[in-house]
Amino acid sequence: MKFLQMVKAYKGLVFGETDYWHPDMLVNTDLSAPAARAELPGKYPLDISAKAHYPGVFDDHNIPLVKLEGELRYVPVTIAQYALGNYDLYLATGQAPYREKLLQCADWFVANLVRHCADIWGWQHTYDNQIYNLKKPWLSALAQGQALSVLARAYRETTAPVYLESGRKALRAFLVPVEDGGLVAKTAGGEFYEEYPSLQPSLVLNGFIFALWGLRDYYLVSSDSEAEERYRTGLQTLRLQLSQYHVYPLSWSRYDLYPFAVTNISSIFYHKLHIQQFLAMGVLTNDRNFQEMAAVWQKAKNNPLLCLLATGYKIVHKLSVRRQSYYVPSIK
Numbered sequence: 001m002k003f004l005q006m007v008k009a010y011k012g013l014v015f016g017e018t019d020y021w022h023p024d025m026l027v028n029t030d031l032s033a034p035a036a037r038a039e040l041p042g043k044y045p046l047d048i049s050a051k052a053h054y055p056g057v058f059d060d061h062n063i064p065l066v067k068l069e070g071e072l073r074y075v076p077v078t079i080a081q082y083a084l085g086n087y088d089l090y091l092a093t094g095q096a097p098y099r100e101k102l103l104q105c106a107d108w109f110v111a112n113l114v115r116h117c118a119d120i121w122g123w124q125h126t127y128d129n130q131i132y133n134l135k136k137p138w139l140s141a142l143a144q145g146q147a148l149s150v151l152a153r154a155y156r157e158t159t160a161p162v163y164l165e166s167g168r169k170a171l172r173a174f175l176v177p178v179e180d181g182g183l184v185a186k187t188a189g190g191e192f193y194e195e196y197p198s199l200q201p202s203l204v205l206n207g208f209i210f211a212l213w214g215l216r217d218y219y220l221v222s223s224d225s226e227a228e229e230r231y232r233t234g235l236q237t238l239r240l241q242l243s244q245y246h247v248y249p250l251s252w253s254r255y256d257l258y259p260f261a262v263t264n265i266s267s268i269f270y271h272k273l274h275i276q277q278f279l280a281m282g283v284l285t286n287d288r289n290f291q292e293m294a295a296v297w298q299k300a301k302n303n304p305l306l307c308l309l310a311t312g313y314k315i316v317h318k319l320s321v322r323r324q325s326y327y328v329p330s331i332k
Contacts, residue, residue, distance in 0.1 A: 020331045022269045023050035027280045041152050041217040043091055044084045045280040051085030055331050063108050068127055076123040079105050080146035087153050106154030109147045110166045117181040121169035132198040141183040141193035142207035144170055145214025152217040167218045174230045190237030203257040205245050209277045251300040252310045262317040
């Protein structure tokens with residue numbers, strides 16, 4: 001990536017500015033209700049409704065497309081977040097068009113589920129990722145998990161078996177190690193579901209948590225024992241790995257645990273996202289450790305000096321990997 005392209009792509013991310021790709025996503029106000037914690041999936045744990053207002057291009061079936069490397073592509077995470085944002089708005093307003101958009105995206109996930117290798121199914125990314133040395137096609141626990149969240153809500157609305165059947169196929173990737181084509185990185189702290197399934201574990205925090213929510217959502221609608229076991233196994237890993245994402249002495253969060261030459265500290269946007277994810281996990285699990293870590297990170301986020309130091313460190317990291325990065329333009 002050229003230097004000016006890097007500035008355009010990351011200046012907002014680094015300094016905490018919001019756009020469509022990086023909105024503020026706060027804990028959903030309905031999450032504390034007992035039904036939201038223990039029954040069928042409703043609103044997403046974070047308020048993702050801003051993702052319903054996609055300003056980009058759509059295909060003929062109202063599925064969002066993203067321009068990557070000069071080409072319009074289907075990006076599973078973009079489609080899933082668009083669907084989940086619309087469903088949040090449907091639950092808030094009762095307006096049928098929002099529900100229809102969820103179902104259109106769920107149907108896309110059913111139609112585009114492919115055999116990745118052996119008995120592993122998922123939604124492939126058809127471009128390389130040089131930062132983590134991934135060659136196309138590759139799966140992502142973030143995309144796989146959020147697709148499960150979409151399929152779970154589509155099943156809740158329709159009880160159509162095809163949504164559960166597709167989710168069951170997608171679940172297989174959470175049982176297989178990365179080296180065999182799956183999404184599981186085996187670490188000293190337990191099994192971790194990889195947003196970027198690199199042979200050298202990358203262990204991206206936000207993607208892991210989104211994946212856990214997808215497993216939980218699918219279990220809630222299906223009572224699938226493997227989905228429950230994968231959720232509980234991953235949750236235990238998150239508990240055990242918690243301290244590894246804390247950067248001393250800044251009291252800041254790490255984006256991942258990949259062994260870059262310069263530690264990949266979180267940008268302000270991802271630091272804020274981690275805080276909200278941990279607050280939500282605290283509500284969902286009644287585990288105060290998540291809320292306590294969120295409080296520590298929130299205190300650092302409120303400190304202008306620590307924000308400045310963390311931002312400076314993040315800039316150094318971005319400069320160190322700029323040649324491996326690709327550019328996704330900011331859109332409002």
